């Protein structure tokens with residue numbers, strides 16, 4: 001009896017040690033590890049999404065992805081999930097006038113994301129969490145999520161939408177200079193300073209203006225695609241020279257905490273997939289839906 005107990009304990013210990021040693025980066029897993037990772041993560045994969053675009057005169061082209069992957073990797077180390085490899089295919093037409101912008105067509109970014117999700121689904125993933133590090137995706141990604149209802153999927157796509165309500169954000173907000181944060185501004189530069197200071201060229205942060213140039217005037221209640229260019233032609237919004245490493249670390253920690261909470265909830269949830277399946281079934285025969 002004692003022997004059996006010891007054997008079970010040993011097996012459990014070996015299994016948990018094995019799980020602890022699983023990589024979080026999908027590209028670093030062996031195929032057998034991947035099978036185990038799907039199980040350990042409750043079939044959850046995170047796709048951190050960035051883009052290649054100018055970030056003021058002082059931050060690297062890949063800032064969005066470099067930052068968002070740091071947040072996601074820290075979160076996945078606390079709450080296990082598979083992290084998809086570097087993903088640079090998202091919406092960035094508004095920066096096509098700047099050097100280093102890789103603006104794939106709308107069809108390509110759509111198909112790339114849909115086929116990536118389909119392939120993850122074919123490989124056992126049931127929950128795909130999109131975490132965007134790029135503000136230019138704020139229309140694309142919610143529309144992409146809505147469009148998953150157009151045809152049956154056996155996985156759910158969930159977009160991380162931080163509410164930034166936590167106490168930590170209140171502290172952070174006190175430190176943000178009004179008008180100083182935005183694209184490559186105080187907060188984004190602080191985050192890069194916190195984890196990749198070697199990529200920050202602080203001496204260049206004031207070499208261009210990040211002020212709102214407000215070049216379309218006299219129209220109320222409007223939206224046009226050129227709005228960002230009209231305001232921030234240098235593809236720079238705010239003032240990166242206000243950044244500090246300490247503020248960056250606070251922002252990173254707050255984002256990681258919020259993502260960890262969301263990951264726990266998504267991993268434990270069954271209702272999204274249940275609702276989807278019910279919906280797809282009913283959508284086949286809308287005339288039979290009780291009125």
Ligand SMILES: [Zn+2]
Pocket residue numbers: 051053064133134135136
């Ligand atoms: Zn961006």
